[in-house]
Amino acid sequence: MATDDGFAARSSAWTARVEAALQRALPAAQSEPQRLHAAMRHAVLAGGKRMRPLLVYATGALFDADDALLDAPAAAVELIHAYSLVHDDLPAMDDDDLRRGQPTVHIAFDEATAILAGDALQTRAFEVLAQAGAPAALRVEWLAALAAASGASGMCGGQALDIDATGASQALEALQRMHALKTGALIRAAVRMGAMAGNADTDTLSRLDGFASALGLAFQVRDDILDVEASSEQLGKTAGKDAAQAKSTYPALLGMAGAKAKLDELARAMQAALVPFGPRADALKALGELAINRSH
Template structure:
């Protein structure tokens, strides 16, 4: 079953993260403890799962996928630490626990995010893989994390807070803020195997639809779910007057958009055989999830 495979992959990524992060018994202890608080013991691990699922489709060994799976999760964890800061979204709950700046302090949170980000690239640079593959991994993750990806999307989000966005502006923002790292996760896995140009193009289309679907579902859950269900503060988008898919399309329109994106994911994966079942299952999970 896909759920059994996902649990095994999540355990692999957790073990890799555990070994990759510095011990809280070593100085600087507060920084190391904050890094571990941010990265371990929680979250859906969607991005590592996508690395393993895409790598499986491309014929890569799980051992080859451990490092890129951990690296993309470290980038995701760093982004959440910084996103929760008072200067950004100013949130005090993440994955059902106090955010890093609440559990520690704001300066430590900034440093922890910085250290998680750099550790991701250090892992890839030192991976037991051919140099050409390591360079491709590094380029993929760097582009997704920078101004042309996640950081650019966060900047657009800040600019839009308190004001309205048109639908195309909202989609562009989320394609960068959320979608870029999801697309990178799929590509990291695919590059580790034997995926050719046509396969990479199809997988990128799948990942782009998945990234947008993930955000549409987030917007719906922000209205329908409680903070306890989400593990983060519910209702913040409305409180901050942010444009969302339900706000622009209505709840029925947002659900229709979600189904449209589900069809796009299925179409992108249609030419692949049973090796794409994990990717198909992750697509379904993204649009049906309850937290």
């Protein structure tokens, strides 16, 4: 899988679209309650890879879906991701003071405001989908997909398993299941929402689920490797947190060489899942490569 100038241009255009959509979705910082609104904007607009919105656009492109139709699910999935980071950084969770190279929301504001900002971002995501300029049936499909990925059967459930496992040794299968929920569910939802916009059939959705599942796990394996090998400055968040909290990770269970071999295996699985789509899947292939080779 290789990135090229064509993908770079498309990625830049899609990133600009989702940034504009997020600006529209967020309340003005000067409106009341100002502190809450400022915290929401702090959480969302401080940068980030925008991997999940890019997956919405890249999957939609497989089916020639209009980018304008994809703006709402792209923004919604990023709002959910941002809310999850705000809550993940709280003292009761991972207790971190650095995110995307700046103070986390509870440090920049306060803990109560951070909790409310996360709550407001989550509910705003579903408002964005409900109000999207799309057929009602499609909006319902999007809402159901994002809700399932965000709740107890998805991201929140994975976070709960992560908390339960802190300080304890996990088997590899348990670790993979946890990350399939905590990280993978939202990535699968991003891909699914893009495909739904293109009226993908059941078999196509299943194949794309295979790609997204491999990508979600690869994203987490790479995260675990970077937590060991990269600095806090490179990551934009505190490095070495996993070891400090005695968490099971892929390098801890497989060794660094084994974790990197796992990453290669997942790269092959992503490629295999996308073969039937041919060159139309080049943008998805490029995003898979970026997830595997990223330095932060």
